[in-house]
Amino acid sequence: MSASIAVRVPVWTLIEASWKGEAIRLAAITRLVHSVAGQCVPIYRNVDLANTMAADPLLPGNQVWRIDTLHELRYILTNAEFSGVHHVGIDLATDPARPGDTFTIRDFLAAMQPAE
Numbered sequence: 221m222s223a224s225i226a227v228r229v230p231v232w233t234l235i236e237a238s239w240k241g242e243a244i245r246l247a248a249i250t251r252l253v254h255s256v257a258g259q260c261v262p263i264y265r266n267v268d269l270a271n272t273m274a275a276d277p278l279l280p281g282n283q284v285w286r287i288d289t290l291h292e293l294r295y296i297l298t299n300a301e302f303s304g305v306h307h308v309g310i311d312l313a314t315d316p317a318r319p320g321d322t323f324t325i326r327d328f329l330a331a332m333q334p335a336e
Contacts, residue, residue, distance in 0.1 A: 225328060228335035229289055231263050232270035233296070234282040246299045250282050252312050257322040260309035261300045263293070269311055278314050290334060301325040 234250035251259045264270035267284065274282045287293050297308055308328045312320035323331075 223331060224333040225323075225331040226335040227290060227293065227332050228265070229287065229293070230267075231265055231287050231293060232267055232284050233264070233287060234262050234270065234274055234279070235285045237274075237281045237283045239283070246296065246303070249285075249296065249300065250279070251300075251305055252279070252309055254307065254309055254312065254319075254322050257307040257309065259305045260307040260312065260322055261297060261305055261325070262309045262312050263287075264311055266311070269313065273313065276314050290332065294329060294332070297325045297329055 235245075235248040236250065239245055239248040249261060252262045254260050262273070264273070267286075270284045273279060274284050287296065306324055306326075307322050308325050310321045310323070311318075312322075
């Protein structure tokens with residue numbers, strides 16, 4: 221991937237609703253299954269969409285987690301890839317009309333740039 225991907229923080233992800241810690245626990249991050257990419261770490265650019273997904277009855281037991289820096293996002297995605305998840309899903313939804321976008325974590329991290 222040669223193009224850059226502009227990322228404006230904050231972004232949001234989903235984690236287990238039972239997690240109450242101050243710092244994110246990587247094992248608590250929800251993995252969504254995309255029909256083509258397989259397991260993905262979900263990242264949302266809009267908190268309303270993240271809240272909608274956390275409340276979706278098809279995905280019970282989730283809460284929204286805010287990611288405030290690109291450094292934190294890189295840390296989360298790098299560790300997810302190390303644990304065997306190889307894709308990131310941007311704005312994934314359960315609505316087939318709004319499938320979102322997927323990238324390999326490696327390509328996403330290589331192309332990720334701060335949005336201006």
